[in-house]
Amino acid sequence: MLFSHTQYLQHLKWMQLALYIAQAAGEAGDVPVGAVIIDSFGNLLGKGENRKERDQDPTAHAEIIALRAAACKLKTWRLHGCTLYVTLEPCPMCAGAIVQSRLELLVYGVDDPKTGAIRTVENIPDSAASNHKLSVIGGVLESSCRQQLQAWFTHQRHRLQ
């Protein structure tokens, strides 16, 4: 996908915020994943960090929390024209929720070889079950997103030994 330098700088800015949010999740004991949603004017609508362990909630992924916050703020589940930034490629549950929300653009950091449902393991947005065309940009601040996850898993392993 082609995009201008200005748009790319926007993508970097919002992904930096998603990384910052993810860091807080990691420090609180959850896998560090962070998400933010902005509208077509560049206004922040919602933020989410992974809270699965803290809330003991299998649906408490960063993307779901950010989607709920944005829909609540807009008072509609239709997130037309909105962009979701997330540090890790969404899983099948989140990819399904993103398609349901009619989001315009998904920007993510690093591919997830285990459960990535945008292109790595599955491609839910382009599947027969999807009724919405989603634009996707992957690999934004990819190395920072990967390093954050790797550092967290390394730390967890050492903590458990």
Ligand SMILES: [Zn+2]
């Ligand atoms: Zn998910």
